[in-house]
Amino acid sequence: MTTVQALERTAHLHERVRHFIPAVEWPVFAEDIDAILALKRQRRAVILAHNYQTPEIYHCVADLVGDSLALARLAVETEAEVIVLAGVHFMAETAKLLNPQKTVLIPDLKAGCSLAESITADDVRGLRRRHPGVPIVTYVNTSAAVKAESDICCTSGNARKVVEALGVPRVIMLPDEYLARNIAAETDVEIITWNGRCEVHERFTAGDVRELRAAHPGVVVLAHPECPPDVVTEADFSGSTAAMSDYVGTRKPKSVALLTECSMSDNIAVSNPEVDFVRPCNLCPHMKRITLKNIRQALEENRHEVTIDPLIAGRARLAVERMLAI
Structure with missing residues (x-):
């Protein structure tokens, strides 16, 4: 060749x-x-x-x-x-x-992933001891070992739906503190949080949003729900990467800024050449x-093959499958 x-x-x-x-x-x-x-x-x-x-x-x-x-x-x-x-x-x-x-x-x-590294299976077992009977909703941005200790998984795109589908007044949601706080603001379910954060999204600030608007009048600001709550409040829309992509593709804003990882804007721009993308992005080194x-x-x-301890895999799979069933 x-x-x-x-x-x-x-x-x-x-x-x-x-x-x-x-x-x-x-x-x-x-x-x-x-x-x-x-x-x-x-x-x-x-x-x-x-x-x-x-x-x-x-x-x-x-x-x-x-x-x-x-x-x-x-x-x-x-x-x-x-x-x-x-x-x-x-x-x-x-x-x-x-x-x-x-x-x-x-x-x-x-x-x-900084989120996956922010919590261990032992941490989850400790949360169960401190909050007996409270369901644990675990973000997919976690290891299989952590998923295995959880009741159900969620993503940023379905977190609220998962939380409310449990039909309980109180849940533990881990490990992303900001995602949990942003979902708590949308639901009546009480959410106990963990102190994990995404190293990409935690760097955005409400001041960044205000500066964007001043520099680019009329820009539509979309924020990922892993951003701090005050950033989500300042934004015009908050949603998963899929939701942000759908927003741009459907509404075709003249000018848009995505508060998320750098390549997201490039990938959406390929299908939306008429949209002007302002790029205040942060890079994910991982x-x-x-x-x-x-x-x-x-x-x-055949590099690098992923293997999971069968004793962990069965329980972790159940948590993911419960999410997919909702």
């Missing part, structure tokens, strides 16, 4: 991302993309990519894309033999939980550990 042949075979893909990757830079990406497409066919593999992946991954090699809830649902539906998760480790674990007989690969084992090169290596070398 030569670079010239790879360029010819991937030219149609460059058209999708030409506003973000200049033609002069495309040869750097084309060979890996061409190899990945061939490897997927050889191995009967699919690539699931989170909305925070860079455009050359999201638009050129991914088969299924979305937020964490969408990826969880899509993982169940795929008939592929191999799943490569272009995202962070907890997402790959969730895919493995839902596909125990399939090979699930994470291109970089260090692609972690998501950016996933690259075309290590996706290719994952498929070539």
